[in-house]
Amino acid sequence: MKTVDEHLEHILRTVHPLAPLEFELLEAGGTLLAEDVSSPVALPPFDNSAMDGYAVRAGDLAGATEQAPVTLSVVGDIAAGDAGVHAIAGGLCARIMTGAPLPAGADAVVPVEWTDGGTVKVAIRRAPEPGGAIRRAGEDVLPGEVVLPAGTMLGPAQLGMLAGVGRRRAWVRPRPRVVVMSTGAELTEPGTPLPDGGIWDSNGVTLTAAVTDEGGVGFRNGIVGDDPGRFLEMLDAQLLRADAVITSGGVSMGAYEPVKEALTSLETVDFVKVAMQPGMPQGFGVVGEEKVPIFALPGNPVSAFVSFVIFVRPALRVMRGLPPHAAPPSRAVTTEPLKSPEGKRSYLRGRYTGETVSPVRGQGSHQLAALSSANALIVVPESATEVAAGTEVEVIPL
Incomplete structure (x- = not known):
């Protein structure tokens, strides 16, 4: 039986960051930049006004006050985007809009609030400082300056x-495209009538959503029965659009385990027992000419989701060019005693407040309602079978 850490180490040795692709900006949100980006020009490219007002020579307004305003003649208007050539001489000013280029001769901008708003002549009631309300060329970015280094996560501000x-x-680094396949003759498509002996496929929806939540592009392939040959046909058809594949079900020790039977024949996928609860039966390897990673997860809903969190999520992060884990493990005090099988690392579902964590009712690997009410996994190490209330434990936020 492998430990959790051994199985994860094997996975992380196998996966690698995806090769860079060139994306349109609005398609690149949430991806990792794969190049250094520098500015071809200064930003701002020219001296411009920081507000609506009047471009002036500060020396003309020395001593201007509310009681003794200084009056200047207005020689014209300068709007944002104006490409004309403008200049002012002593005793003159120009109306100017936010972002408009500063005219030659001006060394300050007077906000319109300091004036009477005149259009031919304007009375200015306060004296500006030289350089006041001016955005200088290059004060944000210099020509040739790297504005975003490779490895930057692209959010709205970065785009x-x-x-x-x-x-x-x-x-x-593109988002990993992940195909999700659910196996089992008992599975029924959600939204259709439930036959005797059937269950609706929740794993396909859960795992596809988890891929999306982790920054990948999930494709739910639908339901595959218990025929290994049919499974391989459907898998082969999906590899053209897959950077990774996730299957659920068909990996245990019993009869009718189509995933295990089909992938074992390829001799590129290993099926192991991992010392964890839930999620002991695991499969991982590569398939196809492109050696696409495939994660064969157990079929119980909680087992499948916990397996995704522990094994698939770190792998997808590596494929995106990120470290396997977003942050160091969290710690919290358990409000109730915890139990765990000897020699296995348990991942109990719990409610995490930031300081304390409480196990939810219903810890069975089939109990989807308990999982959906949890916001964290409580980690009980292999060395412990009991943990007393009030003990600090490791927590994985969901």
């Missing part, structure tokens, strides 16, 4: 930065 330096596309 805006790419657009701000004129980029329409970027080279990124």
Whole structure:
């Protein structure tokens, strides 16, 4: 029987970051940048106004007060985007809009709130400091400066930065495309009548959603019966669009285990027992000419989901170019005593508050309702069979 750490280590030695692809910006959100991006120009590219007001020479307004405003003649208007050539001489000013280029000769902008808003002549009631309300060329970014290094996660602000330096596309680590296949003759498609002896397929939905939640692109392939040959046919058809495959069910020790029977024949997938609860039967390997990683997870809903969290989630992060784990393990105090089988690492479903954690009622590997009410997994190590209330334990937030 392998330990959890041994099985995970084998998985992480096998998977690798996906090769970079060039994406349109609005398709690149949530991906990892695979290139250094520098700006071809200064940002801002020119001196411009930080607000609506009047471009002036600060020396003309020395001593301006509410009681003794200074009046200047307005020689014109400068709007944002104005490509004309503008200049002001002493005793003159120009109305200017936010973002508009500063005219030659001006060294300050007076906010319109300091004035009477005049269009031919304007009375200015406060004296500006030289450089006031001016955005200087290059004060944000210098020409050639790297604005986003490779390895940056692209969120809205970072995508805006790419657009701000004129980029329409970027080279990124793509989201892993993951095909999810549920096996079992007893499975029925959700939304259809439930026959005698049947159950609705929850694993396909749970695991596909989990892939999406982890930054991948999930494809739910639907339900495969208990025919190993049919399973291999469907698997082969899906490999063209898959960076990874997840199956659920068909990996235990009993009869009618189509996934285990089919993949064992390929001799590239190992089926093992892992010292954990839930989720002891596990399969992992590669399939197809492109050696696509395949995760063969157990069929019980809780076992399948816990297996995803412990084994698949770190692998998908590596494929995205990220470290296997988003953060160090959390710690919390259990409010109730915990039990675990000897020699196995248990992942109990619990409610986590940030300081304490409580196991939910119903810890069976089939109890989907208990899983859906939990927001964390409580880790009980292999060395412990009992944990007293009030003990600090490791917690994996969900």
